[in-house]
Amino acid sequence: MRKVAIIGIGMNKWGELWDTSLRELYTEAALAAMDDAGVARVDSMYIGCMSSGLFTGQEHLSSLMADYTGMAGTPATRVESACNSGGVALRQGFIEVASGMSDLVLVGGVEKMTDVDGGMATYALATAADQDYESFHGVTFPGLYAMIANAHMARYGTTREQLAMVAVKNHHNGSMNARAQYPFEITVEGVLDSVRVADPLRILDCSPITDGAAAVILCPLEKAKEYSDKAVVEIVGSGHATDTIALHSRKDLSWLGATYTAAQRAYAMAGCKPEDIDLAEVHDCFTIAEICVTEALGFFDKGDGGPAVERGDTAITGKIPVNSSGGLKSKGHPVGATGVAQIVELTEQLRGESGKRQVKNARRGLAQNMGGSGGSTTVHILEVK
Amino acid sequence: MSTSAKLKREMPQRYRMEAGKCTTCGYIAFPPRSICPECQAREFDTVILPDEGTILTHTVIRVAPSQFTDEAPYAIAIIELGEGARVLCQLVDCDLEQIAIGDPVKIEFRRIQAEGKSGVLFYGYKAVPA
Ligand SMILES: [Zn+2]
Numbered sequence: 324m325r326k327v328a329i330i331g332i333g334m335n336k337w338g339e340l341w342d343t344s345l346r347e348l349y350t351e352a353a354l355a356a357m358d359d360a361g362v363a364r365v366d367s368m369y370i371g372c373m374s375s376g377l378f379t380g381q382e383h384l385s386s387l388m389a390d391y392t393g394m395a396g397t398p399a400t401r402v403e404s405a406c407n408s409g410g411v412a413l414r415q416g417f418i419e420v421a422s423g424m425s426d427l428v429l430v431g432g433v434e435k436m437t438d439v440d441g442g443m444a445t446y447a448l449a450t451a452a453d454q455d456y457e458s459f460h461g462v463t464f465p466g467l468y469a470m471i472a473n474a475h476m477a478r479y480g481t482t483r484e485q486l487a488m489v490a491v492k493n494h495h496n497g498s499m500n501a502r503a504q505y506p507f508e509i510t511v512e513g514v515l516d517s518v519r520v521a522d523p524l525r526i527l528d529c530s531p532i533t534d535g536a537a538a539v540i541l542c543p544l545e546k547a548k549e550y551s552d553k554a555v556v557e558i559v560g561s562g563h564a565t566d567t568i569a570l571h572s573r574k575d576l577s578w579l580g581a582t583y584t585a586a587q588r589a590y591a592m593a594g595c596k597p598e599d600i601d602l603a604e605v606h607d608c609f610t611i612a613e614i615c616v617t618e619a620l621g622f623f624d625k626g627d628g629g630p631a632v633e634r635g636d637t638a639i640t641g642k643i644p645v646n647s648s649g650g651l652k653s654k655g656h657p658v659g660a661t662g663v664a665q666i667v668e669l670t671e672q673l674r675g676e677s678g679k680r681q682v683k684n685a686r687r688g689l690a691q692n693m694g695g696s697g698g699s700t701t702v703h704i705l706e707v708k
Numbered sequence: 709m710s711t712s713a714k715l716k717r718e719m720p721q722r723y724r725m726e727a728g729k730c731t732t733c734g735y736i737a738f739p740p741r742s743i744c745p746e747c748q749a750r751e752f753d754t755v756i757l758p759d760e761g762t763i764l765t766h767t768v769i770r771v772a773p774s775q776f777t778d779e780a781p782y783a784i785a786i787i788e789l790g791e792g793a794r795v796l797c798q799l800v801d802c803d804l805e806q807i808a809i810g811d812p813v814k815i816e817f818r819r820i821q822a823e824g825k826s827g828v829l830f831y832g833y834k835a836v837p838a
Contacts (some may be wrong), residue, residue: 442774471768
């Protein structure tokens with residue numbers, strides 16, 4: 324296997340972008356990444372996208388996006404793994420470069436979510452759950468994570484306030500990120516007073532509906548300096564795992580098994596341990612998710628994810644900064660783009676280009692992207708050379 | 709989205725709670741499966757899930773998907789029905805503020821939802837306090 328570097332990143336501001344179409348979102352991010360890398364064409368392209376069909380009526384993104392990035396003729400592959408589509412797209416691009424099949428690969432993620440109303444968006448997202456044995460009964464994604472939260476709170480004593488602190492921390496980080504959809508501070512009281520969505524979760528525990536895209540350019544590590552004079556960031560570990568699609572089929576309802584397994588695989592490939600990670604971008608689709616993920620990644624013991632937030636361990640200045648970007652909560656969550664945007668944030672941090680939210684001495688970062696209620700996860704570990 | 713073929717296909721699970729029991733390790737598959745996820749054996753006996761169980765976790769849905777907006781708020785629970793069999797379903801005829809993990813429940817046959825365009829009614833299982 325060849326070593327793989329990230330030589331370009333691209334991402335515009337996220338939000339409810341009524342003037343920007345699906346193809347424009349993707350193309351803007353892709354061209355920004357190509358400009359950052361200093362390349363005009365690539366050998367191959369992956370597009371992470373969960374549900375352009377339900378959100379916009381458009382499928383066949385391989386052809387559309389190769390066409391609109393000016394590269395019709397180039398091999399392109401659309402990747403779907405619910406909210407983990409971007410993470411799996413990155414892994415496919417990594418495998419293609421590592422294998423020697425291609426030198427320059429563009430990995431983009433995109434979701435255009437605001438062309439439909441809230442009810443339709445909720446329906447589209449719920450297709451990531453088991454349609455016949457979960458969604459059929461009227462459960463929503465907030466509902467599934469709410470049940471994880473209740474199980475975690477009952478088992479470990481995790482508090483309602485600790486959940487809120489995840490959102491407060493991520494909004495604080497996002498307030499320093501010009502690309503974030505909601506770049507403002509919130510308070511614990513504000514979270515606890517916000518509208519109830521699925522008990523015990525409230526609207527400020529939930530990531531928003533977002534239009535957005537992100538893209539990165541990969542190439543063999545040995546050729547990175549031919550393209551770019553920026554600090555070289557290498558993908559040193561890639562782990563991928565699945566779990567049962569239905570939450571109720573899992574033995575432990577307060578544990579994210581696929582995240583644990585994907586992380587173990589990524590740590591093994593990278594030859595490092597949780598304590599060697601300097602910062603992480605994780606899938607905080609709901610506040611409880613960040614708490615469970617930080618436990619499954621091995622940053623904290625089982626049940627210590629809530630107290631860890633309260634201690635400030637996951638703040639930018641803490642022991643292991645989590646979601647310096649603002650996370651899905653503040654930055655936004657255009658589902659197919661999220662996994663790629665995590666790589667954009669880590670690359671920027673490792674290059675030392677993150678300005679006010681820069682994590683000090685960031686040498687090694689971890690990204691965790693997750694689909695559904697935890698039914699699929701990718702973990703990638705990046706190192707600056 | 710549902711068709712009459714899909715409706716008929718799912719009757720054994722939704723109406724009778726038919727499951728598969730692995731003849732090798734006893735794993736209960738609901739819905740039935742072709743291969744056991746625990747031991748990879750491929751032989752199952754058809755069994756009917758018990759109609760009593762306990763709540764493993766729960767929530768109250770306040771913001772509902774479009775087919776369920778008229779019913780919100782409503783409770784959803786994951787229920788352990790014995791021998792490791794678990795289902796997710798609505799919990800009805802209860803005080804939404806008083807639901808607790810470990811509560812005993814009973815499964816009943818109820819109307820679940822009406823399909824938007826056709827108005828076809830879907831029936832299935834819901835839980836009530838035991
Ligand atoms: Zn078995």
